Amino acid sequence: MIQSTAINNSLTTLNITEFDRDRFDQSVMQTYGRFPIAIDKGEGCRLWDTEGKEYLDFVAGIATCTLGHAHPALIKAVTEQIKKLHHVSNLYYIPEQGQLAEWLVNHSCMDKVFFCNSGAEANEAAIKLVRKYAHTYLDKVENPIILTAKASFHGRTLATVTATGQEKYQKGFGPLMPGFAYVPYNDITAVENAITDLDEGTLSRVVGIMIEPLQGEGGVRPGDLEYFLKLRKICDENSILLVFDEVQVGIGRSGKLWGYENLGIEPDILTSAKGLAGGIPIGAMLCKQSCAAFEPGNHASTFGGNPFACAAALAVLQTLTEENILQNVQQRGEQLRVRLRAIAKKYPHLFTEVRGWGLINGLELRSDIDLTSIQVVKAAMDKGLLLAPAGAKVLRFVPPLVVSAVEIEQAVTILEQVIIQNQFN
Numbered sequence: 067m068i069q070s071t072a073i074n075n076s077l078t079t080l081n082i083t084e085f086d087r088d089r090f091d092q093s094v095m096q097t098y099g100r101f102p103i104a105i106d107k108g109e110g111c112r113l114w115d116t117e118g119k120e121y122l123d124f125v126a127g128i129a130t131c132t133l134g135h136a137h138p139a140l141i142k143a144v145t146e147q148i149k150k151l152h153h154v155s156n157l158y159y160i161p162e163q164g165q166l167a168e169w170l171v172n173h174s175c176m177d178k179v180f181f182c183n184s185g186a187e188a189n190e191a192a193i194k195l196v197r198k199y200a201h202t203y204l205d206k207v208e209n210p211i212i213l214t215a216k217a218s219f220h221g222r223t224l225a226t227v228t229a230t231g232q233e234k235y236q237k238g239f240g241p242l243m244p245g246f247a248y249v250p251y252n253d254i255t256a257v258e259n260a261i262t263d264l265d266e267g268t269l270s271r272v273v274g275i276m277i278e279p280l281q282g283e284g285g286v287r288p289g290d291l292e293y294f295l296k297l298r299k300i301c302d303e304n305s306i307l308l309v310f311d312e313v314q315v316g317i318g319r320s321g322k323l324w325g326y327e328n329l330g331i332e333p334d335i336l337t338s339a340k341g342l343a344g345g346i347p348i349g350a351m352l353c354k355q356s357c358a359a360f361e362p363g364n365h366a367s368t369f370g371g372n373p374f375a376c377a378a379a380l381a382v383l384q385t386l387t388e389e390n391i392l393q394n395v396q397q398r399g400e401q402l403r404v405r406l407r408a409i410a411k412k413y414p415h416l417f418t419e420v421r422g423w424g425l426i427n428g429l430e431l432r433s434d435i436d437l438t439s440i441q442v443v444k445a446a447m448d449k450g451l452l453l454a455p456a457g458a459k460v461l462r463f464v465p466p467l468v469v470s471a472v473e474i475e476q477a478v479t480i481l482e483q484v485i486i487q488n489q490f491n
């Protein structure tokens with residue numbers, strides 16, 4: 067007791083410039099492999115750590131800080147909203163929530179929106195909706211199955227970690243949620259076979275396919291156009307709901323507002339989170355009227371769609387539109403891919419290929435060398451460039467969508483210095 071009081075008292079005088087990692091680790095549960103810096107402040111695409119070192123931020127809080135850091139429009143919106151009203155619960159009507167839902171419906175192929183607070187929660191809502199739809203509208207389905215892709219990522223709750231087609235995230239948490247099966251990504255024959263193999267009459271069959279239009283965490287792997295066209299057709303023919311997890315690729319990151327616009331088809335259900343409120347926690351599950359099977363009492367969230375988060379999202383979306391940021395995403399994305407491809411070509415003993423849409427891009431390391439993405443990310447961090455790994459072999463570039471041409475050049479220049487100075491091989 068005496069000790070904890072001492073710590074509490076000293077907290078008030080804690081000097082952030084003398085950040086103590088050991089002390090942090092004493093009380094924060096160690097669920098993350100953190101890089102050894104502590105971030106103190108940010109502006110635009112720049113961050114500063116507690117020692118005053120400056121970084122070019124090509125992580126953006128993991129594809130989340132859409133407008134970068136300390137953007138005036140976001141500051142204004144959240145400041146005004148918190149002075150007025152920040153939370154009341156969904157016992158009452160929330161005007162900002164209505165406004166945000168209307169914006170999303172008017173700017174997508176969807177008709178209805180449910181709000182929550184994260185990507186995993188949005189996917190949980192989608193999984194529940196698919197099951198509810200199956201139990202309500204499909205004849206006698208007792209065991210509805212949702213197909214997901216291998217190397218996918220859908221979140222860390224029990225249902226979404228089961229949906230995630232990667233054993234490393236599931237190990238140690240069994241028994242997993244029943245009702246999921248996995249197929250390789252971009253492989254239509256595998257989907258056809260799975261639907262046939264899993265069909266045990268009406269009792270047990272595939273009723274949903276949950277998939278990312280571009281796999282993010284799984285290695286920045288864009289969806290194949292022809293595959294998704296056929297997937298849509300298979301879903302239509304078999305009364306299967308197509309769910310797009312757009313938690314990472316939605317909200318302009320792909321160069322279009324939504325990931326599905328890159329594939330020429332529409333999903334039935336779509337989830338969004340990361341970039342939606344530019345770094346203020348929010349999640350959303352959108353669906354078409356034809357599958358809006360929830361009734362009052364079926365699903366809920368205390369914080370979901372509160373005035374504060376909705377005001378932030380509205381400011382992000384308004385700024386995206388008014389400042390023509392999607393065009394910047396397309397141009398800067400193209401610039402980055404051209405420069406990264408040149409690097410991949412110049413150092414073929416290290417890299418294989420560059421993949422991506424808009425401002426979500428991956429540079430893949432050769433599989434036949436020992437070098438991992440984490441090693442390169444650490445070396446780049448030393449030189450003042452923040453990158454994120456996407457699996458063991460892919461470097462992920464997801465800067466704020468407002469990144470400038472000069473900043474793209476700077477990032478690539480730093481990356482090349484890192485390659486030369488570390489003599490990776």
Ligand SMILES: *Cc1c(COP(=O)(O)O)cnc(C)c1O
Nearest residue numbers: 184185186219220221282313314
């Ligand atoms: C990040 C992510 C999630 C999980 O989002 P959380 O907010 O961390 O729960 C789900 N799906 C995809 C595609 C993601 O990138």
